[in-house]
Amino acid sequence: MSTYILWDIDGTLILGNSRAGALYLDSIEQVTGVRPTVRVSNPHGMTEGQLLAEVLKVNGIDSGLLPDVLVRLDELSLAQHESGEYPREAAPGTAAALEAFAERGWINALLTGNGPNRARYKVLAAGYSADTFDWEHSYFGHESPTRHHLTADAGNALAGHHAVIVGDTPKDGEAADSAGFPFLAVATGSFTADELRATNAVLVIHDFATGLDAAIDAIDAIDQSIGAASARR
Numbered sequence: 201m202s203t204y205i206l207w208d209i210d211g212t213l214i215l216g217n218s219r220a221g222a223l224y225l226d227s228i229e230q231v232t233g234v235r236p237t238v239r240v241s242n243p244h245g246m247t248e249g250q251l252l253a254e255v256l257k258v259n260g261i262d263s264g265l266l267p268d269v270l271v272r273l274d275e276l277s278l279a280q281h282e283s284g285e286y287p288r289e290a291a292p293g294t295a296a297a298l299e300a301f302a303e304r305g306w307i308n309a310l311l312t313g314n315g316p317n318r319a320r321y322k323v324l325a326a327g328y329s330a331d332t333f334d335w336e337h338s339y340f341g342h343e344s345p346t347r348h349h350l351t352a353d354a355g356n357a358l359a360g361h362h363a364v365i366v367g368d369t370p371k372d373g374e375a376a377d378s379a380g381f382p383f384l385a386v387a388t389g390s391f392t393a394d395e396l397r398a399t400n401a402v403l404v405i406h407d408f409a410t411g412l413d414a415a416i417d418a419i420d421a422i423d424q425s426i427g428a429a430s431a432r433r
């Protein structure tokens with residue numbers, strides 16, 4: 201039995217960047233010939249497919265074009281990655297947290313609304329090494345209609361193991377709840393620690409630079425309580 205730490209990417213491993221939105225608009229425009237002008241009101245925590253579907257919908261564009269838009273997004277992401285022009289910024293303390301978790305034998309992996317290629321380009325652009333993450337046990341929601349579907353897939357795949365979701369939005373928390381995963385919230389994205397305390401998070405930290413010890417204690421406690429519950433069965 202292993203303990204998987206399933207990291208969200210945007211707002212959790214890397215800080216926000218305004219170029220991401222432009223890439224979505226470019227992908228849609230290049231596929232459909234129409235550049236969306238209407239914004240989605242609350243995009244945070246949506247999977248990429250969910251967000252793009254919503255952008256098409258609110259702009260009155262044929263949603264049947266979504267698969268083509270996702271392909272184009274992958275191509276543009278690769279071009280952007282290869283240009284090296286858009287470095288990403290790692291969230292504070294995450295590099296040390298990944299290392300500390302790995303030292304304890306916990307497995308760092310990704311659970312993200314991005315596709316696998318975009319996820320890889322993003323973490324590399326932020327200075328993480330690809331072998332920091334277990335890609336075999338990472339879950340990508342670019343084709344998931346919601347974060348719940350994504351998390352349910354991860355829950356099935358990791359049955360019999362311990363897993364904790366680390367994320368920055370209430371949607372990460374709801375998705376964790378629906379799959380029965382504990383949720384550890386970090387306020388480096390678009391939500392404040394107070395807002396995240398309204399979720400069922402086992403712990404809310406401001407960032408990993410200040411919250412690493414508390415995070416380790418919380419995950420240790422989860423490991424022990426789940427371990428004890430299975431031993432009683």
Ligand SMILES: [Mg+2]
Pocket residue numbers: 208209210211212245367368369389
């Ligand atoms: Mg996020």
